Amino acid sequence: MSPAIRIAGVTKRFRSLQALAGVDLEIAQGEFFGLLGPNGAGKTTLISSLAGLARPDSGTLEVMGHDVVRDYRAARMALGVVPQELVFDPFFTVREMLVLQSGYFGLKKNDAWIDEILHHLDLTSKANANMRMLSGGMKRRALVAQALVHRPPVIVLDEPTAGVDVELRQGLWHFIRKLNQDGHTIVLTTHYLEEAETLCGRIAMLKAGRIVALDTTANLLQRFASHALKVKLAAPVVLPAALAAKATRQEGTELEFGFDRFDELAELLAGIKSAGGTLVDMALGTPDMEQVFVGIMNQN
Amino acid sequence: MQGFNTLLYKECLRFWKVGFQTVLSPVLTAVLYLLIFGHVLEDHVQPYPGVNYTAFLVPGLVMMTVLQNAFANSSSSLIQSKITGNIVFVLLPPISYREFYSAYVIAAVLRGAMCGLGVLLVSLPFVSFNIAEPVWIVAFTLLGGAFLASLGVIAGIWADKFDQLAAFQNFLIMPLTMLSGVFYSIHSLPAFWQGVSHFNPFFFMIDGFRYGFFGVSDVSPWTSIGVVTVCFVVLAVITLQMLARGYKLRA
Numbered sequence: 028m029s030p031a032i033r034i035a036g037v038t039k040r041f042r043s044l045q046a047l048a049g050v051d052l053e054i055a056q057g058e059f060f061g062l063l064g065p066n067g068a069g070k071t072t073l074i075s076s077l078a079g080l081a082r083p084d085s086g087t088l089e090v091m092g093h094d095v096v097r098d099y100r101a102a103r104m105a106l107g108v109v110p111q112e113l114v115f116d117p118f119f120t121v122r123e124m125l126v127l128q129s130g131y132f133g134l135k136k137n138d139a140w141i142d143e144i145l146h147h148l149d150l151t152s153k154a155n156a157n158m159r160m161l162s163g164g165m166k167r168r169a170l171v172a173q174a175l176v177h178r179p180p181v182i183v184l185d186e187p188t189a190g191v192d193v194e195l196r197q198g199l200w201h202f203i204r205k206l207n208q209d210g211h212t213i214v215l216t217t218h219y220l221e222e223a224e225t226l227c228g229r230i231a232m233l234k235a236g237r238i239v240a241l242d243t244t245a246n247l248l249q250r251f252a253s254h255a256l257k258v259k260l261a262a263p264v265v266l267p268a269a270l271a272a273k274a275t276r277q278e279g280t281e282l283e284f285g286f287d288r289f290d291e292l293a294e295l296l297a298g299i300k301s302a303g304g305t306l307v308d309m310a311l312g313t314p315d316m317e318q319v320f321v322g323i324m325n326q327n
Numbered sequence: 328m329q330g331f332n333t334l335l336y337k338e339c340l341r342f343w344k345v346g347f348q349t350v351l352s353p354v355l356t357a358v359l360y361l362l363i364f365g366h367v368l369e370d371h372v373q374p375y376p377g378v379n380y381t382a383f384l385v386p387g388l389v390m391m392t393v394l395q396n397a398f399a400n401s402s403s404s405l406i407q408s409k410i411t412g413n414i415v416f417v418l419l420p421p422i423s424y425r426e427f428y429s430a431y432v433i434a435a436v437l438r439g440a441m442c443g444l445g446v447l448l449v450s451l452p453f454v455s456f457n458i459a460e461p462v463w464i465v466a467f468t469l470l471g472g473a474f475l476a477s478l479g480v481i482a483g484i485w486a487d488k489f490d491q492l493a494a495f496q497n498f499l500i501m502p503l504t505m506l507s508g509v510f511y512s513i514h515s516l517p518a519f520w521q522g523v524s525h526f527n528p529f530f531f532m533i534d535g536f537r538y539g540f541f542g543v544s545d546v547s548p549w550t551s552i553g554v555v556t557v558c559f560v561v562l563a564v565i566t567l568q569m570l571a572r573g574y575k576l577r578a
Contacts, residue, residue: 041578078419081578100421108419114412118341124416130333131420173416 029092031056031181031212032077037086039072039236046072047083048236054214054229056091056180059207061227061244062216063320068233070216071111074185078108090181104132107179109170111186111216115158121145121169122154125176132177144172147202164195171199175206182206183214188222200226224248224316232323240323247319253285255312256295261305270298280307331426334417338434342400349438353396354445357388361450364510374512375543382454383537387509389443389450390536393468394529397439397475398482398500401431405483406492409575418577424570428480428563435476440468456540463539463548470555471532475500477562484575503529513545528558 032054039047047069054060064070075081077088079095079102088095093102116124122141129137145151148168153161161169167187174182184203188196204226207213217223223230223244230247232240240247260280273295276283284295299306342349365381374383408414417427458464478500486492507529513521524530525546535551538544544551570576 075578079577080415080418082573100423103419103421106419108415110412110415112412114415116408116413116416117411118344123340127333127337128416128420130336131330131417131422133329133421135329177420 028056029089030054031058031091032214033087033089033092034073034077035087037073037076037083037088039069039076039081039083045236047076050086050233050236050238052231052238052241054212056212057207057210059204059213059226059228060215061223061230062214062233063220063223063230063316064216064233065324067235069236070233071185072236073233074108074183074214074216077183078106079103104177105180107174107177107182109174109182109184109187111189113163113166113170115161115166115169117157117159120155120157121150121161121172124158124169125172128173129176134177137176140178141172141176144175147205148172149198164191167191168195168199171202180210181212181214185216186218187215188217188219196222220316220320230316232320234324239326240319244316248316250319253287253318254289256284256286256292257310257312258282258284258299258304258306259308260299261307264299264302264304266302267298270295270302328426330420330422331430334422334426334430335434338400338404338430339437341404342434342438349396349400350442350445353392353442354449357392357442357446358449360388361385361446361453365453372511372515374515375541378456378541378543379454382456383512383541384510385447385450385454385456386537386540387533389446390467390471390533391504391507391509392446393439393443393472394475394504394532395439395500396442397435397472398479398496400435400438401476401479402483402486402492402495403479404431404434405480406486406489409483410488414576424567428477428567428570431480432473432476435479436469436472439472439475443468458540459542460539460548463535463552465539466552467532467536467539467555470552470559471536474528474532474555474559474562477559477566480566481562481569484569487575503527506530507533508545509533528554531555 030053032052034050034052037047037050050073062070062073072081076083077090077095079099090102091105093105095102119127125141126137129141145154148171150165150168150172153165158166158169171187188199191199203213215223215227227244229243231238242250255275260282263280266274273284273286274282275285286292286295361381361384365384368380372380374380408417482492482495486495506524507527508524513524513530516524531546531551531554534544534546535548535555538548
C-alpha cells in the first residue's frame with residue numbers, strides 16, 4: 028500500500044529565503060498527522076508544493092502514490108486542501124460554489140454528498156446564502172466543505188481553527204475525526220498545540236525549512252517533556268545543591284521541580300522534608316506539547 | 328473535460344450575474360457614441376461611396392465593444408480572483424493549463440460577442456444596411472475577441488493590483504482601439520498616420536470586421552485576417568507559456 032503522502036528531498040527557495048531545505052516525510056494512509064512549526068517554518072510552502080500551488084526547486088512529492096507534477100490530475104483528485112486564508116468567491120452562494128467545485132473535479136451529480144457535507148458542517152440553512160453574507164466561522168466551514176466535495180482520501184487543513192470560536196472548533200474537530208475514522212488521512216497544521224496533542228497520532232516539527240522532530244505524539248511527549256511538581260511551603264528554605272539543581276522555579280515559599288519518572292517524586296518530597304520544608308499545598312503538572320515544542324525549537 | 332466545462336460555465340455565470348455592469352453598460356456607452364458622433368458627423372463625412380457615416384460607425388462600435396469587453400472579462404476575473412485569493416479554487420483541481428486558458432478565453436469571447444450583438448441590435452433603428460459577408464464578421468469577432476481575451480489573461484496574471492490593470496487598459500487598450508479607425512477611415516488621415524495605423528493590430532480587426540458589413544475596406548480582408556491570426560497565435564503561445572510555467576499563479 029502506497030503512503031498517503033511521500034515527500035523526498037524537497038527544497039524551495041524564494042529569493043534569499045530558503046523556505047524548504049530538504050524535507051523528507053512519509054505519512055501512512057489513515058493517519059491523523061500534525062505539522063507544527065513557528066511562522067515562516069515552511070509549513071504552508073510544503074502544503075502548497077503538495078497541492079501544486081508552489082513548485083519545489085528539487086525533490087518529489089506524491090499523494091496516494093501519484094507524483095504531483097507528472098501525474099498531477101490523479102494527485103489532485105486524491106487531495107483536499109483547506110487553505111489558511113479565509114478566501115471565497117463573492118459571486119456565488121454556498122451551494123453554487125460547492126456545485127462548481129464538484130465540477131472542477133469532474134463530478135456532475137454530487138448533490139447528495141453536498142447535502143451531507145452541508146449537514147455535517149451545520150451549513151444547511153445557509154446553502155443558498157451568498158458567501159459574502161456568512162460570518163467568519165461559517166466561511167471557514169464552507170472552505171472545509173469545498174475541500175471535501177470530491178471525497179479526497181487525503182485532507183490537508185492549514186490552520187483551520189485560526190480565529191474560530193471554541194464551539195465551532197469542537198464541532199469541526201468532531202467532523203474531521205469522523206472523517207479520519209472513516210479512513211481519510213488527515214494532515215493538520217495548527218498553532219494550537221493542545222489541538223495537535225489531542226488529535227494527532229504523529230507529529231512533525233518544522234523549523235527553517237527542515238524537519239527537526241518526527242515521532243508519535245506519545246513519544247514526543249515522553250522524550251521531550253517532563254512532569255512538574257509545584258509545591259507551596261510554610262516558610263522559605265535553603266535547598267541542598269542536588270535538590271536546587273532540579274528546581275525550575277523558586278519564588279519565596281513557592282517552588283517548582285521537573286522530573287521524568289514518577290519514582291523520582293518520593294525522592295523530591297523527601298529532600299524537601301529533610302531541608303526543613305513543610306508542605307502547605309502541592310500540585311502535579313502533566314507534560315504538554317507546548318513544552319515539547321519550545322524545547323525542540325530551542326534545541327535547534 | 329468536465330473541469331473545463333465547469334470553469335467555462337462559472338466564467339460565464341460570473342459576468343451574467345452582474346449583467347448590468349458587464350453587458351448592458353457597454354451597450355449603452357456604444358449607443359451614446361453612435362448617437363453623438365452620428366448626429367454631429369452624419370452630414371459632413373462619407374467614408375465610403377454609398378455608405379453614410381452612421382452606418383460606417385456601427386460596425387466599428389460593435390467591434391470596439393467586442394474587443395474591450397473580451398479584454399475586460401478575462402483580465403478582471405483573474406485579478407479579482409488573485410486579489411481575493413479565491414484563485415486557489417481553480418488552481419487546486421485537476422484542470423490543465425490549456426483547459427484553464429481555453430475556459431477564460433472562450434467566456435471572454437462570449438461576453439464580447441454578446442455585448443457586440445447588443446450594440447448591433449440597438450443600432451438597427453438608426454441605420455439600415457445589408458450585411459455583405461457575414462463569414463468575415465464571425466471570423467473577426469472570434470479571432471479579435473480571442474486576441475483581446477488572451478491579452479486580458481496576460482494582464483490579469485501580470486497585474487498585482489487593480490491600478491496596474493487600469494494602466495494596461497487605459498494606456499494600451501483604449502488608445503489602440505480609439506486610434507484603430509472605429510470613428511474614421513484611415514484614408515482620411517495624412518500618409519504618415521496611415522502608415523502608423525498599419526502597426527496597430529486593432530486597425531486590422533476593425534477594418535476586416537467592417538468589410539463583412541459593406542464588402543469594402545481600407546485594406547484587403549485577407550491581409551487583415553492574416554495579421555489578426557498571427558497576432559492571436561503569438562499571444563496564445565505567450566499566454567500558454569506563462570500558464571504552463573505557473574507565472575505569478577503557482578509560486
